[in-house]
Amino acid sequence: MRRLFSTSLLNPASAGVAAFTFSRALVRGLSPDFAASALRSDAGAPIDGTLAAAQHSAYVSALRSLLPEGGVTELVAENGCPDSCFIEDTAVVVGARALLTSPGAPSRRAEVGKVAEALAAANIKAATCPPGATLDGGDVLYTGREFFVGLSSRTNAAGAAALGAAFPGLRVTAVPLIALAASVDRAQSARLAHATARKQRDQQRSNASPLHLKSLVSVVGADTLAVADTPLGNEVAHFLQDSSGVPRDARRAGAKLQFVLVPTANAPAANAVLVNGTLIIRSRKELPEAAEELGEFADAVGLKVIELEMSELAKADGALTCCSILF
Numbered sequence: 001m002r003r004l005f006s007t008s009l010l011n012p013a014s015a016g017v018a019a020f021t022f023s024r025a026l027v028r029g030l031s032p033d034f035a036a037s038a039l040r041s042d043a044g045a046p047i048d049g050t051l052a053a054a055q056h057s058a059y060v061s062a063l064r065s066l067l068p069e070g071g072v073t074e075l076v077a078e079n080g081c082p083d084s085c086f087i088e089d090t091a092v093v094v095g096a097r098a099l100l101t102s103p104g105a106p107s108r109r110a111e112v113g114k115v116a117e118a119l120a121a122a123n124i125k126a127a128t129c130p131p132g133a134t135l136d137g138g139d140v141l142y143t144g145r146e147f148f149v150g151l152s153s154r155t156n157a158a159g160a161a162a163l164g165a166a167f168p169g170l171r172v173t174a175v176p177l178i179a180l181a182a183s184v185d186r187a188q189s190a191r192l193a194h195a196t197a198r199k200q201r202d203q204q205r206s207n208a209s210p211l212h213l214k215s216l217v218s219v220v221g222a223d224t225l226a227v228a229d230t231p232l233g234n235e236v237a238h239f240l241q242d243s244s245g246v247p248r249d250a251r252r253a254g255a256k257l258q259f260v261l262v263p264t265a266n267a268p269a270a271n272a273v274l275v276n277g278t279l280i281i282r283s284r285k286e287l288p289e290a291a292e293e294l295g296e297f298a299d300a301v302g303l304k305v306i307e308l309e310m311s312e313l314a315k316a317d318g319a320l321t322c323c324s325i326l327f
């Protein structure tokens with residue numbers, strides 16, 4: 001595959017972490033019916049509930065080790081909401097402001113109330129989504145300068161607009177994730193017109209729109225993003241670069257979004273968490289090539305690394321960012 005971006009473009013100074021310094025985190029315990037009933041895009045391999053709980057608790061411990069004493073608040077799982085551990089989807093917080101979301105999956109909407117209470121208790125001023133708007137936090141990418149919002153099966157244009165209304169000073173750009181996925185698939189289908197039916201099916205599956213924007217891309221530094229080195233990941237990276245609000249003067253001086261490519265075979269590792277000078281990434285046991293690439297990046301810009309296994313949460317489409325709200 002053509003390499004469109006390279007770590008050699010990275011300017012360590014641009015990977016500044018000021019916007020990703022946090023004192024608090026909300027997390028939510030794993031529901032007893034997580035393994036049996038969490039929403040899954042692929043219900044293939046069964047979820048090992050015990051292992052899922054261990055992976056979730058390692059995640060919470062990692063955050064506790066990175067935040068000040070008492071900074072992590074763990075809410076109990078919401079009754080009847082097997083996905084409530086994926087708390088990121090319920091609120092977007094930047095500074096002392098928040099937007100409570102209206103999750104795209106109706107079964108998840110009851111998760112928001114307790115998160116609203118916890119944010120109020122932390123003195124965060126929260127807005128709500130208007131009727132008809134849907135938004136999952138997993139679709140909201142904050143670069144430290146601006147928001148990108150994936151228009152996905154969970155998030156609609158009204159949801160993206162609600163984000164703009166809740167954070168008036170911050171630029172919001174909607175990313176047409178489903179349309180970009182369809183256009184990548186069309187381009188490849190033309191090339192595979194004479195391939196076997198099986199090859200065509202595999203390709204369609206790999207080009208399908210992911211659950212969320214952040215299934216493909218996440219922040220690893222200011223204006224610096226890890227992106228899956230897949231056809232769709234590259235398409236999204238181009239879109240972000242072209243529509244980014246990096247000021248013209250800064251662009252002239254060579255500043256723009258920087259991308260760390262996450263090898264195709266380990267694409268889910270493009271979802272990482274940057275917190276207080278540490279990059280939390282998927283473990284090399286699970287996704288070795290990605291851990292290598294992201295580890296190299298972290299070394300180059302002076303970030304520490306924590307590796308976590310997420311295999312069981314990933315079976316329910318969970319990723320690293322989705323298990324916390326940081327502020």
Ligand code: CIR
Nearest residue numbers: 039086138316317318319322
């Ligand atoms: C869902 O389908 O809503 C959950 N099973 C997974 C949500 C993952 N959320 C995220 O990555 N932000």
